[in-house]
Amino acid sequence: MAARDNFNRSVASAEATKATSLQAAQAAFASSITAATCDIGYTTQSGSYSALAAVVASANATKTASRLAAEQAKQSSIQVASDTLRSTGDSAPA
Numbered sequence: 001m002a003a004r005d006n007f008n009r010s011v012a013s014a015e016a017t018k019a020t021s022l023q024a025a026q027a028a029f030a031s032s033i034t035a036a037t038c039d040i041g042y043t044t045q046s047g048s049y050s051a052l053a054a055v056v057a058s059a060n061a062t063k064t065a066s067r068l069a070a071e072q073a074k075q076s077s078i079q080v081a082s083d084t085l086r087s088t089g090d091s092a093p094a
Contacts, residue, residue, distance in 0.1 A: 003088040010081035018074040025066035032059040 036055035 003085050003090055004092075007081045007085040007090075011078055014074040014077035014081075017077070018070045021070035021073070022067060025063045025070070028066070029059045029063040032062075 032055060036052055036059075
């Protein structure tokens with residue numbers, strides 16, 4: 001039962017780590033957009049849309065890469081925990 005408890009804690013920890021990573025990615029995304037709108041001075045009257053669009057595209061790409069990395073790290077952690085659980089002879093669904 002201790003092995004199953006360790007597995008459950010590992011899964012919960014992996015989920016929490018992913019959630020934290022996603023929050024950080026969203027914060028970085030938002031701050032990039034905010035900084036761009038302040039630095040560029042974009043308004044509907046002044047234009048500068050191409051510079052803002054480039055910043056938004058870059059921020060989206062970074063956020064997407066961060067989300068993928070967070071999911072991969074979570075899946076890797078869960079797989080390691082599952083392998084450890086299996087090595088103890090626990091064959092119940094993980």
